[in-house]
Amino acid sequence: MAAEGKTCGGCGACCKLPAIRELSKPAHQTCSNYVTGQGCSIYEQRPGSCRAFECGYLQNPELNDDWRPDRAGFLLYFAPGPRLVVETDLETPDTWRQEPYLSQLREWSNRSRPSPVEVVVRTGDHLTMIFPEGEITLGKDTGRAIVSGYRGVGERRRPFAEFAKPLAWTL
Ligand code: SF4
Ligand code: SF4
Structure with missing residues (x-):
């Protein structure tokens, strides 16, 4: 449900970026x-995915309005994972690297938060995982699950993100 006082205004980014x-x-x-x-010219008859x-x-x-998708150059949505997806407009693929966005995205990516999420930038079929320490390029989406988190302890503790390995036959 839209937060109180929030409206789409003249945005329309979700009528462009996602496939319907x-x-x-x-x-x-x-x-x-x-x-x-x-x-939308068919607002009353728009498909279910648009309504949802x-x-x-x-x-x-x-x-604030800096984050309105047509102004930010990307839109945010949640996906299973749980994952916060930063879906970029291909015409402005790097605006998420600017402020105030990058600091906030890194803060949301902190896995110590009470409800941790993966924060993933999707630019077409290219994926990048955000961590407070920096970004990890995953590359082209393989369609496989993503595993991510931290490896090592103490000063050797480092974030990682990778596609899950394909299942191997173990007969
Ligand atoms: S992307 Fe968000 S703000 Fe823009 S039109 Fe869609 S729901 Fe509204
Ligand atoms: S049907 Fe309407 S709401 Fe759905 S994507 Fe097209 S213009 Fe947007």
Whole structure:
């Protein structure tokens, strides 16, 4: 549910960035039903995935208008993991590296938080995992699960993120 006082305004990023299965709309192409300055032209009949979607900016009352996706250049949403996905607009693929974004994303990525999440930047099919210590490039999404966390102890403790190894036959 949208946080009190939050509105989409003239954003429309979720009518461009995600694929919409019911409409066969590819990711990163503006939906043919989207009218600039007006929004969805089939609002009452829009597909279920459009009805169900609310981005992180809309849900989080603490995110100011710098985080509105059309201004930030990316949108936020939660996925199983639990994972916070930073879905970038391919026209502005690096704005998440700027402030105030990067510091906040690194803070959210702190695994010591009460409800830890993986924070993953998705740029097309390219993935990057954020940690407070820095970013780890995962590369092209293989479709396999991602494992991430810390290895080592003391000064040798380091974050890691990698795709799970394919299952091997053990007959
Ligand atoms: S990306 Fe978020 S703020 Fe933008 S239109 Fe969609 S729900 Fe609204
Ligand atoms: S159907 Fe409407 S709400 Fe859904 S992506 Fe297209 S313009 Fe946006």
